[in-house]
Amino acid sequence: QVHLQESGPRLVKTSETLSLTCSVSGVSITSSRYYWGWIRQPPGKGLESLGILLYSGNSDANWSLASRVNISVDTSQNQFSLRLSSVTAADTAVYYCARLYCRETSSFRLPRGCRFDPWGQGILVTVSS
């Protein structure tokens, strides 16, 4: 059974960098079948995809919402991480990590036909001065 769990600081100061880790069990993060992603949900609002990563993919196969979003992989720990720089109060949200299953994947282009399953339980990160 695949399980994901987010961890990291729950309080981040304005203008600093938010760093979260997603620990994955039940499947190797290096699998060429799956993407890994981060999604956030501000309090009382909808869901927003922040970025996705395919371990075996090149830069054309991976995507992030903005230049201040970085997603990386630690294969030794079977984890992937999110770094969001220059945070403001607008970045206060529950952050989820998830596996993506996509019908079409390639190491050289963005995927198609993706769904998020499963998700981690989420972690509330508050940005405050």
Place this chain on the structure above:
Amino acid sequence: DIQMTQSPSSLSASVGDRVTITCRASQSVSNYLSWYQQKPGQAPKLLIYGASTLQTGVPSRFSGSGSGTDFSLTINTLQPEDFASYFCQQGHSIPNTFGQGTNLEIK
């Protein structure tokens, strides 16, 4: 980016009712449309993918339909555990985008 618009944003119903939630995409997403259920304090749970394929373990009272730009999620014979929020998500192109959600409440 493809915009996803759900309606209604909130819905009141009773146990045993049949309800339908709709989702419209700003451009065709073929059948790359998924539905998620989210209960308070929990992560979203995948219910349906490919517009109409039920995820393993999801009760058959849930069904999805549609293609192109217009989709719907129907729940037959509402059960107490179905009162939650529901989101649609397009998987046609990156970034994958979500609808704003429908909050299903007990009447």
